[in-house]
Amino acid sequence: MTGRFARLLGLAAVLLSTVACQTGPAQAAPVWMPSAGSTSAAGHSVVTWGAAADRLGQGTADRGYRLVVHTSAAGSGLRVRLSNAFGDRPLTLDSVYAGLQSQGAALRPGSNRRLTFHGARTVTVPAGATAWSDPLPGTLPAGSNLVVSLHSPDAAGPATGHGMAMQTSYTTQGDHTAEESAANWTDTTGSWWYLDSVSVRPPDPDTGAVVALGDSITDGWASTSDLNRRWPDYLARRLQKAHTEVKGVADEGISGNQVLADGAGQAAVHRLDRDVLSQPGVRTVFLFEGVNDIKAHTGVTAADLIAGYREIVRRAHAAGKCVVASTVGPYEGWPEWDPAGDAVRRQVNQYIRTGGEFDGIADFDRILRSPYDQARMTPFLDSGDHIHPNDKGMQAMADSVDLASLDCDR
Known part of the structure; x- marks a missing residue:
């Protein structure tokens, strides 16, 4: 794959050089590279x-x-x-x-x-x-x-x-x-x-994509605007440099979103088909939601959330997709935090870590929490509102993901 791609880049350079010579020095060469149609599988697109x-x-x-x-x-x-x-x-x-x-x-x-x-x-x-x-x-x-x-x-x-x-x-x-x-x-x-x-036809027909299904943390709230510092952005940059077939990343976070209840956008279980499974070339669903269900104080239990996760896993697996899930991060200090909600969060995280129902696990809770108070985010990664990570927190989350877990086949 590497040698073939290098040859294609060389061919593209020759074609660009030829066009530049034909148009003359006063005219810039084209920005879009000429297509090498034989390198993409017909009809194989990736988000x-x-x-x-x-x-x-x-x-x-x-x-x-x-x-x-x-x-x-x-x-x-x-x-x-x-x-x-x-x-x-x-x-x-x-x-x-x-x-x-x-x-x-x-x-x-x-x-x-x-x-x-x-x-x-x-x-x-x-x-x-x-x-x-x-x-x-x-x-x-x-x-x-x-x-x-x-x-x-x-x-x-x-x-x-x-x-x-x-x-x-x-x-x-x-x-x-x-x-x-x-x-x-x-x-x-x-x-x-x-x-x-937006989709493209990748040079390698085995290329796939990961879709991040989440709430405001995935949506990038508290990251720096216009600099692409959401955690899925950092993950995408890691994937571009890695020896993996997963190169596409779609960020399907909605601020305030819940797994079970509509409100800030349709619930994850209700929008899964449109926002996630319909995306071209998806290999893996990355599930990172739950804190909004917990802190909404509507009586949602760990069993309720686990049932929602299981529905997402069942439907994703039926569509031939893998599911990687992350633990729910700490949020003590946020106005809606209370000990009862934190107990639900810990029960949910125990299920995610040990339930054996996912194809891979990421432990964002472990990455974000303070070593001195496991209900709180460590200040170095906290945006200041105690629930949303800052840019450094977003990068730390992305850096903790096992890329091999995303390169999954079912």
């Missing part, structure tokens, strides 16, 4: 970025969105998935582009490319549905800041997207999707609108 779909505000007619997302796996044939999962009427998008970020809302010259849907420039997504674009020729490098620009002429009613992006994106009135300049993209948004997945 390279994802965000859980949820209800946003109301759609706005003639509104444009320039959405910045950070990818994981490299590959050709980029596709994006647009979501109208929570809409109450069809959603029409009449212009969708994908490019690479230069700075802010500005794109790298020559990178902005139109996406089509069954060959058409316009797509109408029915209420409750999603739509994949056609593959885009060219190869996207790993760890790219991809920019998806989209415009709807008549959006209205409930919008679908991801509320807490921890990433600055941009908006405008009118259709400026084809423009690479930032001149008309003067307003900002902290959410991702209508976009919930």
Whole structure:
């Protein structure tokens, strides 16, 4: 695999050099690398970025969105998935582009490319549905800041997207999707609108992905915005450097999410199919949820949570996916903490560590907790609110994951 990939990179370099010579020194070489179609298994796609779909505000007619997302796996044939999962009427998008970020809302010259849907420039997504674009020729490098620009002429009613992006994106009135300049993209948004997945065809047909199913800790709350310091981001960077077939990472965390009850997004057991199992190329589900069920003070017991975990494992296994689970971290000092809830957390963690029902275990509780008080997060990793890790805590969590446990087959 390594030698073949090196030869392909060499071929790409030759092709880029040839194009540069033909266009002359005054014109920059293309940003997207030429495709080497024979290196990707036909139809084998892997998610390279994802965000859980949820209800946003109301759609706005003639509104444009320039959405910045950070990818994981490299590959050709980029596709994006647009979501109208929570809409109450069809959603029409009449212009969708994908490019690479230069700075802010500005794109790298020559990178902005139109996406089509069954060959058409316009797509109408029915209420409750999603739509994949056609593959885009060219190869996207790993760890790219991809920019998806989209415009709807008549959006209205409930919008679908991801509320807490921890990433600055941009908006405008009118259709400026084809423009690479930032001149008309003067307003900002902290959410991702209508976009919930990006996939590529990896060079190695055995490449797979891991999807992190979680709450605000997975969603990245308290990590530094615009720097991709959520724990799944740190995990993605580890995977790119490792000798493993798992290269794709999708972050399907929702702030406030629970395993069992709808509220801040649909419960994990209710959104599993859409946000996780439907993602292309998924090999492993990484389950890290439970603290919101416990601290909600609704009487949820350890047995209740364990039943929810077992449902997720059963459905993931039925779909041929492995499940790695993490223990629930400490949160004493958070206003909703109490000894009874902490007792439930410890019972749940004992099950995760010893129950033998998961394909792998990560022990985030052990990584985050203070050696002097196991109900509290160690101050060095604490953002200050006593439940969400800071950047160092996010990295420590990702560094503790056994990468071999993610490279799993069923």
